[in-house]
Amino acid sequence: MRILGIESSCDETGVAIYDGEKGLLSNLLYSQASIHAEFGGVVPELASRDHIRKTLPMIRQALEESGSSPDDISAIAYTRGPGLVGALMVGSSIAKSLAMAWDIPSIAVHHMEGHLVASMLEKDAPQYPFIALLVSGGHTQLLSTSGLGEYRMLGESLDDAAGEAFDKAAKMLGLGYPGGPEIARLAETGDTGRFRFPRPMTDRPGLDFSFSGLKTYTMNCIERLGPLSEQDKADVATAFQEAVVDTITIKCKRAIKETRLNQLVIAGGVSANLRLRDELGEMVSKNNTRIFYPQLKFCTDNGAMIAYAGYLKLQLGHEDDLAINVKPRWPMEDLTGATSK
Ligand code: KG4
Ligand code: ZN
Numbered sequence: 001m002r003i004l005g006i007e008s009s010c011d012e013t014g015v016a017i018y019d020g021e022k023g024l025l026s027n028l029l030y031s032q033a034s035i036h037a038e039f040g041g042v043v044p045e046l047a048s049r050d051h052i053r054k055t056l057p058m059i060r061q062a063l064e065e066s067g068s069s070p071d072d073i074s075a076i077a078y079t080r081g082p083g084l085v086g087a088l089m090v091g092s093s094i095a096k097s098l099a100m101a102w103d104i105p106s107i108a109v110h111h112m113e114g115h116l117v118a119s120m121l122e123k124d125a126p127q128y129p130f131i132a133l134l135v136s137g138g139h140t141q142l143l144s145t146s147g148l149g150e151y152r153m154l155g156e157s158l159d160d161a162a163g164e165a166f167d168k169a170a171k172m173l174g175l176g177y178p179g180g181p182e183i184a185r186l187a188e189t190g191d192t193g194r195f196r197f198p199r200p201m202t203d204r205p206g207l208d209f210s211f212s213g214l215k216t217y218t219m220n221c222i223e224r225l226g227p228l229s230e231q232d233k234a235d236v237a238t239a240f241q242e243a244v245v246d247t248i249t250i251k252c253k254r255a256i257k258e259t260r261l262n263q264l265v266i267a268g269g270v271s272a273n274l275r276l277r278d279e280l281g282e283m284v285s286k287n288n289t290r291i292f293y294p295q296l297k298f299c300t301d302n303g304a305m306i307a308y309a310g311y312l313k314l315q316l317g318h319e320d321d322l323a324i325n326v327k328p329r330w331p332m333e334d335l336t337g338a339t340s341k
Contacts, residue, residue, distance in 0.1 A: 010137070082112070115267040137161060140162045140248075154259070164211070165211035173186070180269060183240060187241045201247070264292070
């Protein structure tokens with residue numbers, strides 16, 4: 001079984017080919033980051049246009065690289081949502097057109113389910129049931145899962161996602177986009193003792209998150225400092241990162257206690273943050289829990305996670321109608337019970 005996967009939910013075009021026996025045969029990624037950088041965030045119209053330019057040539061390259069002809073492809077998986085509507089429509093239209101032309105099934109994948117299964121591309125993969133922390137530019141969610149397509153939301157962000165907060169804090173500091181890696185880099189030279197930023201919603205029970213207050217706190221701190229020296233910037237970046245990392249770690253610890261599950265999977269762009277990995281790693285080892293993450297290259301958006309999710313869904317007998325629409329908003333719990341047709 002060989003699956004072609006297409007990711008186009010935001011500003012990355014990802015195309016991959018996953019083979020049930022041989023594993024990942026091709027994984028191509030094109031980032032539009034430089035196109036959006038001057039705007040300090042993703043411009044939806046530019047994103048759609050660029051996906052149109054890149055997707056078909058990348059599919060051709062992936063077929064060549066993997067030594068596949070269209071006859072070797074069993075199904076095409078694509079990101080149905082959540083994401084930018086125009087960007088999603090490009091990937092889904094191409095996927096469905098090719099599926100029709102090649103007379104093979106198309107499989108609609110939930111972007112966050114893709115992120116989640118990216119951790120299972122490794123040999124040492126988590127076993128269901130487990131807790132998943134999904135932290136990306138659009139989502140911050142803690143959930144428990146008992147199998148593919150079976151999700152119970154434990155908590156989520158009431159406002160900004162963690163990645164979005166990183167991006168906004170970076171913008172305040174005059175750093176580039178995406179902001180997460182920039183803050184992480186700057187924080188390496190910051191003084192952890194200079195500022196202490198709040199850990200939002202950790203002083204009350206529950207597993208929800210809120211990062212907008214932290215954003216305002218960061219803004220106020222920057223305004224108070226006046227013109228920023230390089231050291232000021234590094235110290236603010238450090239204080240911000242420590243606050244996000246601590247907040248997430250406190251909530252994950254609670255989730256472990258509440259669910260009594262002993263495996264934690266972290267995925268999504270922010271799971272590439274090494275401080276977060278360190279602190280979560282330390283916390284889980286004190287709580288008899290194992291932690292799993294995707295390889296760094298599979299943390300941020302990519303086609304491999306979509307191809308692999310498509311493979312897992314096809315194995316369960318799932319395929320989708322060509323007439324379905326994209327879903328820019330798509331709560332993950334809606335998947336529950338819907339995976340096997
Ligand atoms: O999963 P992803 O590639 O796209 C979405 O589905 O949103 O996540 C992108 C987000 C961005 O907000 C980016 O700033 C953040 O992940 N990010 C990081 C790091 N690398 C990417 N945040 C913190 N530390 C990082 N090392
Ligand atoms: Zn993503």
